[in-house]
Amino acid sequence: MQKLFRVGILLSILLLMPTTMIMGQEEEGVKVEINNENGGEARPDLDTVNVELIFSDIENGSANILLNSPERKFFSPTDFPIVEGTELIHSIISVENGKAAFDYMFPIRGDYPMTVEVLDENGTVSATHLLNIHIPENPDEVKNAIIFVGILVLFGFLVGLILTARRGRTHAI
Amino acid sequence: MQYKGLLFILGFAFIIVLSTSVVMAHDNNDSGRSVDHHAEVGKLYSFEGKLEAEENGPYEIQFHAVRLEDDAQILTMKNTSEDGSYQFAAQFFDGAEHDVTFSLINPATNKVIAEKTELVEVQGFDPPMFIKVKTIFFLVMMIGIGMLLGMGVIKLRRQRQRTKGGALHGI
Structure with missing residues (x-):
């Protein structure tokens, strides 16, 4: 008993x-910052946050971003199980003055892996960065x-x- | 004997939850507008097209997605375009209607030259059966843990009474 x-x-x-409460992660060449207009931590499916990518190797150009949702974890189910471990954004965004930004409402908590491919003027990939964005519950x-x-x-x-x-x-x- | 009762409760709760789960898909169009895109939760949806403008490029092109049921700003991103053509791919994580607006912006003046809004209907899905079963199991386990604690408390009290040498009066 x-x-x-x-x-x-x-x-x-x-x-x-x-x-756990960890926000962005710094990687060589590119840094990711999450800015929440409402202040505090970004809440999933509630706050639209500004995701800012700061590049140290380019000034102007474009970047191909591939954002994936957190992988499924057996002991912590989320509000959108279908979304877990899928592709969320796959688009090219412009880089101005070494910065690229997009506003996004993250659907669930967890660690979002993001691949950023820096594109040169001809559209060929000049560098690839792997980043991680953590969104707490x-x-x-x-x-x-x-x-x-x-x-x-x-x-x-x-x-x-x-x-x-x-x-x-x-x-x- | 008491495990039989527990098993019965478990089975009953399981059947109720499975039978009451409803697919949260929006099949009919609430706003009365024609649907331009049919997307699915869990899959990327690609938007491709071109916005015509009288001014010459290059332009900035903005993609803006809004969930209509609560006006939530889901996604806003910008790219440059020489001739007004665009390509954006995103997933809609909620099975609700969304408005997607493409705006062609003059980078020098930041003025919107051309704009178009399209309605996206997103098909939602019921959580997979595996997830439902797992969640039910976790929640029932919580009740089970509570029951074990309750049982343990009574057993401990009886044990204490027995060691004191007193007769069992049945708590």
């Missing part, structure tokens, strides 16, 4: 582990999930308490 207890407690801790949704799971555990606890007590009584008779 005690073993089961331990496993149960361990599983609940694992499931309720909060998401909406704190309100995390709070609601904890409350919901808490209610379920409480419900189970009461049911276990009542049923076991009743069972004990019938045996005692």
Whole structure:
């Protein structure tokens, strides 16, 4: 019984582990910045954020961006399971004064891998950069999930308490 | 015996959830406008075309996608174009109607020379069965953990009473 207890407690801790909060990632040649107009962290499916790519190797030109959604994780399902691990944007955007930007509402939490291909004037790829954008979960949704799971555990606890007590009584008779 | 009851509850909850799940696809057009594109959630959709303008290029061309049900600004990006032709590929992650606007901009004055808006209908999908089963399993497991805790509390109290030497009065 005690073993089961331990496993149960361990599983609940694992499931309720909060998401880590890391924003962009710097890579040689190109840096990605996420600016949220509403302030604070970008919330998925709520905030439209400005994704700014800062290039150190080119001033003007264009870049082919390929943004993928986070891969599916077994223990953390998201609001849009169909979207997980698919292509989100594949387009060429212009680079002006060493900067390229686009506004985007990220659909789910997680790490978005982004491939940026720098194109020269003839349209041939001069450099390829791999970047990572981290979008944390909406704190309100995390709070609601904890409350919901808490209610379920409480419900189970009461049911276990009542049923076991009743069972004990019938045996005692 | 009590496991039989638990199994019954598990099966019942499972059947209810599976039978009540609804495909959230928008089949009819709410706005009454003609649909220009049919996209699907989970797949890239490519837009190609050309905007005609009297002025000569090069131009800046802007792609702007708005979700109509809540006016959410989904995606805005810019590229340059010599003759007004464009190519953008993006995925719509929500099975709702979207407006996509292509604007041809004069880079010197930042004025919009030409613009066109197209309606995109996006087909949504039900979450895969595997995900549903997994989620149900997680949630039922939470109840199960709670039940084990409740059972454990009673067992502990009984054990304590027994070690005290008192008779079992049935809590």
